[in-house]
Structures are given as C-alpha cells and as structure tokens.
Amino acid sequence: MLQVNDLHVTVDGKEILKGLTLTIHAGEVHAIMGPNGAGKSTLSAVIAGKDGYEVTQGSVTFEGQDVLEMEIEERAQAGLLLGFQYPVEIPGVKNIYLLKAALNAQRVARGEAEMPAPEFMKLVKEKLGFMKMDASFLQRAVNEGFSGGEKKRNEILQMLVLQPKLAMLDEIDSGLDIDAMKVVADGVNSLRAEDRAILLVTHYQRLLDYIVPDKVHVLVDGRIVKSGDAELAKELEANGYEGIEESAA
Amino acid sequence: MASEEMEQLVRREYKDGFVTDIESDTLPPGLDENTIAFISNKKGEPEWMLEWRLDAYRQWLKMKEPSWAHLDYPPIDYQSISYFSAPKRPEDRPQSLDEVDPKLLETYEKLGIPLHERAALAGVAVDAVFDSVSVTTTFKKELGEAGVIFCSISEAIRDYPELIKQYLGTVVPVADNYFAALNSAVFTDGSFVFVPEGVTCPMELSTYFRINAANTGQFERTLIICESRAQVSYLEGCTAPMRDENQLHAAVVELVALDDAYIKYSTVQNWYPGDENGKGGIYNFVTKRGDCRGDRSRISWTQVETGSAITWKYPSCVLRGKDSIGEFYSVAVTNGRQQADTGTKMIHIGEGTRSYIVAKGISAGKSDQSYRGLVKIGPRAKGARNFTQCDSLLIGDKCGAHTFPYQEIGNSTATIEHEATTSKIGEDQLFYCQSRGISEEDAVSMIVNGFCKDVFQELPMEFAVEAEALLSVTLEGAVG
Numbered sequence: 001m002l003q004v005n006d007l008h009v010t011v012d013g014k015e016i017l018k019g020l021t022l023t024i025h026a027g028e029v030h031a032i033m034g035p036n037g038a039g040k041s042t043l044s045a046v047i048a049g050k051d052g053y054e055v056t057q058g059s060v061t062f063e064g065q066d067v068l069e070m071e072i073e074e075r076a077q078a079g080l081l082l083g084f085q086y087p088v089e090i091p092g093v094k095n096i097y098l099l100k101a102a103l104n105a106q107r108v109a110r111g112e113a114e115m116p117a118p119e120f121m122k123l124v125k126e127k128l129g130f131m132k133m134d135a136s137f138l139q140r141a142v143n144e145g146f147s148g149g150e151k152k153r154n155e156i157l158q159m160l161v162l163q164p165k166l167a168m169l170d171e172i173d174s175g176l177d178i179d180a181m182k183v184v185a186d187g188v189n190s191l192r193a194e195d196r197a198i199l200l201v202t203h204y205q206r207l208l209d210y211i212v213p214d215k216v217h218v219l220v221d222g223r224i225v226k227s228g229d230a231e232l233a234k235e236l237e238a239n240g241y242e243g244i245e246e247s248a249a
Numbered sequence: 250m251a252s253e254e255m256e257q258l259v260r261r262e263y264k265d266g267f268v269t270d271i272e273s274d275t276l277p278p279g280l281d282e283n284t285i286a287f288i289s290n291k292k293g294e295p296e297w298m299l300e301w302r303l304d305a306y307r308q309w310l311k312m313k314e315p316s317w318a319h320l321d322y323p324p325i326d327y328q329s330i331s332y333f334s335a336p337k338r339p340e341d342r343p344q345s346l347d348e349v350d351p352k353l354l355e356t357y358e359k360l361g362i363p364l365h366e367r368a369a370l371a372g373v374a375v376d377a378v379f380d381s382v383s384v385t386t387t388f389k390k391e392l393g394e395a396g397v398i399f400c401s402i403s404e405a406i407r408d409y410p411e412l413i414k415q416y417l418g419t420v421v422p423v424a425d426n427y428f429a430a431l432n433s434a435v436f437t438d439g440s441f442v443f444v445p446e447g448v449t450c451p452m453e454l455s456t457y458f459r460i461n462a463a464n465t466g467q468f469e470r471t472l473i474i475c476e477s478r479a480q481v482s483y484l485e486g487c488t489a490p491m492r493d494e495n496q497l498h499a500a501v502v503e504l505v506a507l508d509d510a511y512i513k514y515s516t517v518q519n520w521y522p523g524d525e526n527g528k529g530g531i532y533n534f535v536t537k538r539g540d541c542r543g544d545r546s547r548i549s550w551t552q553v554e555t556g557s558a559i560t561w562k563y564p565s566c567v568l569r570g571k572d573s574i575g576e577f578y579s580v581a582v583t584n585g586r587q588q589a590d591t592g593t594k595m596i597h598i599g600e601g602t603r604s605y606i607v608a609k610g611i612s613a614g615k616s617d618q619s620y621r622g623l624v625k626i627g628p629r630a631k632g633a634r635n636f637t638q639c640d641s642l643l644i645g646d647k648c649g650a651h652t653f654p655y656q657e658i659g660n661s662t663a664t665i666e667h668e669a670t671t672s673k674i675g676e677d678q679l680f681y682c683q684s685r686g687i688s689e690e691d692a693v694s695m696i697v698n699g700f701c702k703d704v705f706q707e708l709p710m711e712f713a714v715e716a717e718a719l720l721s722v723t724l725e726g727a728v729g
Binding site: 048049050051071072073075076077081082084087088090091092093097098101102105106109141158162 | 675676677678680681682683684685686687688689691695696698699700701702703
C-alpha cells in the first residue's frame with residue numbers, strides 16, 4: 001500500500017531523514033518509535049505534504065501513485081490522512097462544518113455524490129458516541145478552547161468519519177490521561193480492517209499496550225535501525241533507545 | 250494613475266452643449282453655481298433647496314480635500330467630472346445578457362444571484378424586470394398602510410418638504426467635511442425613510458432597493474428618521490460586482506433615532522475595485538453618521554466592504570440621548586491593489602451611553618488597509634462604556650494592515666476596553682484543512698468566514714449567506 005524508499009529529507013538545510021525505507025501493506029498496523037529528534041514526525045508530515053520539508057532523495061508511493069507529486073488535498077482524497085499531534089484552532093469555523101466539507105470534498109474527488117445531510121448527521125452522531133464526545137462538540141469552533149484530550153479525540157473522530165485507507169497518527173497519545181487514552185485507542189482499533197493500514201508514531205510504548213501493532217520500527221537519527229513485532233516495543237521499554245542504537249551499530 | 254486617464258474615466262460625452270434645456274439629460278464636465286442650479290431645476294426642487302445646495306457649494310470652495318487618511322491616489326480634478334447624467338437610454342444599454350461581459354456573469358453565477366436579477370444588475374435594457382413594478386407597488390402599499398414613507402430623496406424634497414427641512418443636514422452638516430459638502434451641493438439620488446412614532450417597519454427595506462441598486466448614483470444622499478419607539482432595518486448595496494463609469498463616489502447617509510427608536514443599517518459594498526493594477530476602480534468617499542437623538546435609542550451599523558479601489562468611510566454614532574447605544578460591526582476585505590481606510594467614531598455625549606465596535610480587516614494581494622476609530626467620551630457622559638475589538642488578518646506577505654485607535658476621554662466614570670489582534674492566515678490552519686482533503690481556495694474561504702463570523706451574524710439572514718459567498722469570490726487566487 002505505502003512504499004517509502006531511501007527517503008532523504010532536509011528542513012532548513014539540515015538533513016532529518018537520511019535514507020528511510022518502509023513498506024506498509026493493507027491490513028497492517030505499524031508503529032514507529034524513537035527518541036526525540038529522530039525524525040518520527042517528519043516522516044508523517046512529508047507523507048501528508050506539509051510545507052518546509054525538502055525531499056532531496058528517495059520516493060514515496062501510495063497504491064502505485066507518486067505521493068510527492070500530489071497536492072496536499074489530493075493525498076487526503078486518495079485516502080492518506082494525518083492525525084495531528086497539535087491540531088490547530090480555527091476560530092469561527094464549526095467542527096461539524098469542517099467535517100462535512102472534508103467528507104464531501106473527498107467524495108467529490110472520488111467521483112461520488114456529496115453525502116445527504118440526514119445520512120451525514122446519523123454517521124457523525126454514531127461516531128461521536130463511539131468517541132464518548134458530547135454533541136455540543138459539533139457546534140464548537142474547530143479545536144478552539146479544546147483540552148489536549150478533546151483535541152486528540154476530535155482527530156480520531158475525523159478519522160472515523162473520513163475512513164482513510166492509511167491513517168497516520170502522530171503522537172496521538174501525548175498529553176492523554178489513561179481514560180482518554182483508552183477511548184482514543186478504542187477509536188483507532190475500530191479502524192483496523194483488511195483494506196486499511198495504520199501508522200502510529202509514538203515516543204512511548206504505553207500506547208502500544210492498547211493498540212497492538214503488527215510491526216514496530218525504531219527510528220534513530222533519520223534511519224530505521226531495527227524492525228520487529230510488538231515484542232520489540234517491550235524491549236525498548238526495558239532497555240531504552242541507547243541499547244538499540246548500540247546493537248544496531 | 251495619470252490624471253489624464255482619470256479624466257478620461259470620469260469625462261462624459263459632451264452631447265447637447267451647455268444649455269439649461271430641460272430636454273437635455275447630461276451635463277458636460279465642470280462644477281459651478283450654474284451646474285447646481287441645473288441639477289436643482291432638473292429635480293424640480295423648491296427655491297430653499299437650491300439655496301441649501303449653493304450654501305454647501307460656497308463652503309466647499311473654501312475647504313481643502315483631507316489628506317490624513319492612509320491612502321494614496323492621484324489628485325482628483327473636480328472640474329473634469331460631469332455632475333448630472335440621466336440613466337443610459339435603453340438603446341445605449343446591452344440588449345440582452347449575451348452582450349454582457351461573460352466574466353461578470355460568471356461572478357453572478359458564483360454568488361448565486363437569481364437569474365431574473367442578473368439582467369438588471371448588468372444594466373441590460375429590460376423594461377419589465379421580473380415584474381418589478383408590481384413588486385414595488387405591493388411593497389409601497391404595505392408600507393403605506395403602516396405609515397412608513399420610503400421614497401427617493403428627490404421625491405421627498407417635493408412631497409415632504411417639512412420633514413426634509415427639519416432633518417436634512419442636521420446629522421451631517423453641509424460643511425462637515427470636504428466630501429460631505431460636495432455631496433450636499435450636487436447630490437442627485439438616494440433614499441428617504443420615515444418611520445412614524447411607535448411603528449416597526451413591516452419589512453426589511455432591502456429587495457426593493459436591490460433591484461434598483463443598479464442605477465444608484467454617484468452622489469447619493471440618504472436620510473432615515475425613526476420617531477419614538479419606531480424601528481427599521483435598512484439594507485444598502487448589493488453583493489454583485491457593480492460597474493460604474495463614475496469613478497468618484499461621495500455619498501452621505503444621515504440617520505436620526507428619537508426616544509427608544511432602533512435603526513439597523515446594513516451595507517454590502519462591492520464596487521468595481523479596478524484591474525490588477527488598480528486601474529479604473531471606484532473611489533468611494535462616504536460620510537455616514539447616525540444621531541441617537543432620543544433617550545435609549547439605538548443605531549447599529551453593519552458593513553461588509555469588499556469593493557472599490559479606494560475606500561474612505563467611517564460610519565459613526567453620536568450618542569446624545571441618555572442610555573443610547575451605538576454599534577459598529579465591520580468586515581473590510583482588500584485584495585489586489587485596493588486601499589481602504591475605514592472605521593468608526595463613537596461620540597458619547599449623554600449619560601450611560603454605550604458603544605460596541607467589532608472591526609475585522611482582511612488584507613490580501615498588494616492591498617493596504619487601515620482601521621481608524623475614535624471613541625470620544627464627553628464630560629456629561631457619566632458611566633459611558635465602550636468595547637472595541639479590532640482584528641486584522643493578513644493573507645500573503647505583500648499586503649498591509651494598520652490600526653489607528655483614538656480615544657478622547659473627558660469623564661472619569663467611563664469604561665473603555667480595546668482589544669486588537671493582527672494575525673497571518675495560518676499556514677498551519679491551511680495545511681490542517683487541506684490535509685483533510687479540502688482545496689486551498691475552499692480552505693482560505695472557510696478560515697476567513699470563520700474570522701468574520703462575529704460580524705456576519707449581525708447581518709440579516711439573506712445578506713449573511715451572500716456575504717460569505719462574496720468573500721470567497723473576492724479572495725479567489727489570493728493565496729498561492
């Protein structure tokens with residue numbers, strides 16, 4: 001589904017990713033772990049198309065399409081969706097309005113009709129209930145005045161409504177208490193499907209107790225230095241990243 | 250722009266020679282006392298009105314064009330302007346929509362302007378604009394039954410001279426400022442509204458006006474009076490882009506609210522802003538002022554300003570009556586080479602007077618925009634309160650936004666609050682929306698509409714919807 005090949009990325013002239021290679025198949029959940037500054041967030045940001053990241057070498061393909069040649073919105077329309085670590089506030093724009101605009105933009109881009117309003121409301125209410133969110137969320141401005149936990153839930157709510165093919169979640173666990181983490185993890189787990197992949201970027205193993213990944217990759221200094229199954233995450237928890245760096249060297 | 254080009258734009262065909270012949274309908278360029286006599290005569294005005302105009306003209310001659318605004322435009326040659334021209338004859342106008350600039354039609358389409366209104370707006374010679382005559386008649390009947398007078402200012406001068414004598418020029422005196430004096434001397438068109446004591450105007454004075462807006466003049470004069478406990482909501486302008494050969498526009502609007510009266514005045518202004526170099530755009534120098542003359546009266550200005558090459562406009566409230574309220578809600582958008590210097594004045598005279606100012610400025614392209622606001626609290630205005638919120642949003646890095654707040658506080662019991670922000674349209678906000686699959690243009694329009702929400706919710710419903718569409722069209726191509 002997603003093929004990242006020898007990806008080199010610089011930010012402000014500094015090389016952050018130094019030859020990253022990663023393959024994700026449909027139905028898989030991958031976790032990328034690593035110390036601060038290793039380039040974890042850079043990977044998902046580049047795939048989503050954020051400005052300010054220069055790809056100097058390598059390629060990213062998604063279902064055979066060259067992702068790096070696509071506009072930001074085209075990537076989302078193709079089914080690549082990024083859940084933000086720090087979702088931005090958009091004053092005056094209702095949450096429900098953003099959701100509807102996004103869903104319909106994606107549907108229209110895929111050649112489908114816009115979703116009729118009653119069907120849309122039914123879908124949103126169902127997902128809202130799943131995320132244990134109050135209906136008043138829909139009428140509030142996007143992320144404005146949301147607590148850290150509310151913002152993260154909102155990101156997952158968008159995933160549940162938009163149903164991407166590849167969900168990329170950047171540090172979705174940061175700043176969550178244990179109850180909120182469970183709700184978020186339930187949301188992510190409900191996304192697991194044969195035809196969908198999930199890429200988790202996280203600093204801590206804790207999240208992976210709730211969302212058990214198929215593959216774990218350790219990213220250090222711009223490269224994946226080790227890959228394994230869920231056990232690898234536990235190993236990291238015990239030995240820290242330094243141990244991995246040494247064994248990889 | 251060179252002054253000869255300016256001249257070309259404002260110059261009218263010299264057709265019939267300078268004769269005060271009642272049959273001729275266009276004056277050659279130039280302004281003197283004969284010009285004013287011609288206009289007054291043409292309008293069938295009484296002698297006292299002519300004197301009023303001439304007095305304004307003589308004062309105007311002694312005045313200087315203001316230069317304090319943060320605007321840059323070439324000198325205006327007032328002698329190169331024609332001050333009276335009848336509407337184009339039907340045979341000179343486009344005969345069908347096929348003859349109208351397709352770009353203009355495309356914009357109407359995007360704004361969702363009803364088909365039957367497009368022809369009228371584009372200046373097509375259609376005699377019966379979707380039954381406008383009968384619609385107007387229905388309106389007139391309903392208004393008449395309620396005792397509301399709603400007519401052109403020229404009719405009012407003929408038919409209601411006592412009201413005109415009593416109120417005209419009492420809010421904006423003839424020599425108030427350079428452009429107001431000019432307007433007082435040469436105004437040719439505009440509206441008059443009178444709502445008698447205790448009457449709530451049975452409809453928003455809008456649809457009627459929209460249809461007729463295509464023929465609005467260069468020097469408009471509007472006077473609205475609400476007697477005690479009367480209320481009216483008045484909508485001016487049109488979201489459709491309006492082209493006009495008259496480059497200089499200098500309107501005056503006067504509002505008078507007596508005890509417990511409420512006047513809500515909403516404007517959507519979308520004059521032609523000129524081409525990408527600002528060439529050919531309208532200069533809009535407007536004096537709008539409301540007088541809260543009665544106790545507990547309330548005047549509310551809401552404006553959405555998107556057009557014109559130059560905008561010079563400060564809708565104001567004079568809060569004379571005890572516990573009277575003045576409000577100003579504004580969205581001003583500039584793109585391309587547009588320049589706008591706009592804001593408000595709240596003059597607190599009476600005890601317990603309150604004013605609210607919410608001004609949202611959006612600058613894109615190479616445009617430049619200033620908010621200029623005065624809050625003045627007089628010595629007798631015990632316990633007066635003002636709240637001002639003034640936010641600027643920049644799109645791109647070649648535009649400018651400036652804020653000039655003035656406060657003159659003559660009373661220690663007053664409470665003044667001022668909040669101001671300037672922000673760039675967030676790259677992060679754009680990326681967030683786009684990464685959800687929303688196109689960049691839709692994302693910009695969504696973010697900008699969110700920014701303006703506080704003001705849009707003050708607009709009457711149908712206007713609010715149009716204003717949102719208008720903003721998107723105005724900002725097309727502003728990013729990227």
